[in-house]
Amino acid sequence: MNMPHDLAPIPLVDLKTQSRALKAEVLERMGAVIDEARYILGQEVQQFEDAFAAYCQTAHCVGMANGTEALHMALRALEIGPGDEVITAGNSFAATALAVEYAGADCVLVDVSPQDFNLDVTLIERAITPRTKAIIPVHLYGQPADMTAICQLARQHGLKIIEDAAQAHGAEHGGRRCGSFGDIGCFSFYPGKNLGAFGDGGAAVTDDPALAEKLRALRNYGQKQKNRHDLLGFNCRLDTLQACVLLAKLRHLEDWTQRRRKVARWYREELADCDVVLPAEREDARHVYHLFVIRTARRDALIANLAEQQIACGIHYPHPLNRAQPFRQARTVPPDLPECSRLAGEIVSLPMYPEMTRPQVARVAAAVAAFATSQESAHESV
Numbered sequence: 001m002n003m004p005h006d007l008a009p010i011p012l013v014d015l016k017t018q019s020r021a022l023k024a025e026v027l028e029r030m031g032a033v034i035d036e037a038r039y040i041l042g043q044e045v046q047q048f049e050d051a052f053a054a055y056c057q058t059a060h061c062v063g064m065a066n067g068t069e070a071l072h073m074a075l076r077a078l079e080i081g082p083g084d085e086v087i088t089a090g091n092s093f094a095a096t097a098l099a100v101e102y103a104g105a106d107c108v109l110v111d112v113s114p115q116d117f118n119l120d121v122t123l124i125e126r127a128i129t130p131r132t133k134a135i136i137p138v139h140l141y142g143q144p145a146d147m148t149a150i151c152q153l154a155r156q157h158g159l160k161i162i163e164d165a166a167q168a169h170g171a172e173h174g175g176r177r178c179g180s181f182g183d184i185g186c187f188s189f190y191p192g193k194n195l196g197a198f199g200d201g202g203a204a205v206t207d208d209p210a211l212a213e214k215l216r217a218l219r220n221y222g223q224k225q226k227n228r229h230d231l232l233g234f235n236c237r238l239d240t241l242q243a244c245v246l247l248a249k250l251r252h253l254e255d256w257t258q259r260r261r262k263v264a265r266w267y268r269e270e271l272a273d274c275d276v277v278l279p280a281e282r283e284d285a286r287h288v289y290h291l292f293v294i295r296t297a298r299r300d301a302l303i304a305n306l307a308e309q310q311i312a313c314g315i316h317y318p319h320p321l322n323r324a325q326p327f328r329q330a331r332t333v334p335p336d337l338p339e340c341s342r343l344a345g346e347i348v349s350l351p352m353y354p355e356m357t358r359p360q361v362a363r364v365a366a367a368v369a370a371f372a373t374s375q376e377s378a379h380e381s382v
Contacts, residue, residue, distance in 0.1 A: 009310040029244035042240035058205040060212035063238025067188025067202040071099035074184040088136040090337040118145040127333040134160040139168035142290035147181040169194040172286035197242040259354035260289040270365030275372040295346040314349040
């Protein structure tokens with residue numbers, strides 16, 4: 001029995017619709033790879049790297065096996081390792097801090113701004129010590145960090161910048177694309193990202209030709225030519241078949257970004273008078289809405305209420321990184337990351353994907369508003 005359209009489940013992310021639309025093109029590209037058996041570093045990888053570098057407004061792109069390895073290889077390329085400290089945000093996904101640990105360096109977790117959920121620039125200088133070698137700003141949820149201020153701080157203290165742009169494909173700060181500000185910008189192509197593969201994938205972008213050459217060697221066993229291992233390298237190449245998917249998708253990315261921004265506008269209109277905190281969008285930034293994250297003190301009850309109405313939600317992320325086992329000894333600025341901790345108990349990600357319709361957004365917003373109103377009434381009657 002088919003469920004009425006207006007009552008059909010609304011997922012947090014809809015990958016099926018987008019994948020079906022591109023299936024024929026992707027299969028055609030993959031068929032050419034299969035016919036020629038060019039599975040590892042085939043020409044499609046180079047084609048995608050050239051196209052994505054241009055999209056990011058950078059000179060070079062190096063495809064990687066995933067976004068975590070892009071960060072790891074970036075740290076290795078910049079020769080950051082044991083004895084060094086790297087500053088990053090306390091509210092990111094664990095992959096950011098894990099990459100620092102993989103390189104042998106120590107992660108220093110800094111609190112974030114409650115306005116845009118990104119690194120609180122006013123706290124970064126307090127985290128810098130003689131051991132500090134780099135800053136990894138995370139453009140969380142698709143909102144760019146304040147790269148003007150971060151770049152200025154990095155120059156003053158002689159620090160490297162690695163941008164974690166895993167959620168920020170096409171996001172802009174002051175008209176420049178995320179990934180183009182730092183020494184190296186790192187992206188994930190996990191299937192649910194704004195630009196996602198049909199499996200794992202990632203990339204590092206840079207304007208520095210020497211860094212690009214080093215990154216290419218690091219991802220491929222340290223080889224600059226076959227069987228010549230000039231570096232302690234790794235095996236973290238972008239698969240040719242995944243490059244086929246990304247090539248097919250990249251030409252749609254700007255259209256999908258505009259659709260995400262339209263969905264965000266619909267949410268703002270529908271929730272304008274609702275007792276929840278909507279995500280900020282700074283005037284100097286183009287937010288690409290990888291996620292649409294609201295805040296409410298009654299987060300868990302809201303998620304349960306929406307689930308009863310077959311509306312999926314998420315929590316990105318349920319605790320600050322200093323509460324995860326690998327990072328419990330990490331230095332935090334300030335101690336215990338109070339803003340990260342507060343946000344972690346209030347944030348909820350509403351459904352967000354380019355194919356969302358206005359009626360779907362209206363249904364989600366109506367459910368959120370009804371819940372908020374019922375909670376207000378219950379509170380007033382006490």
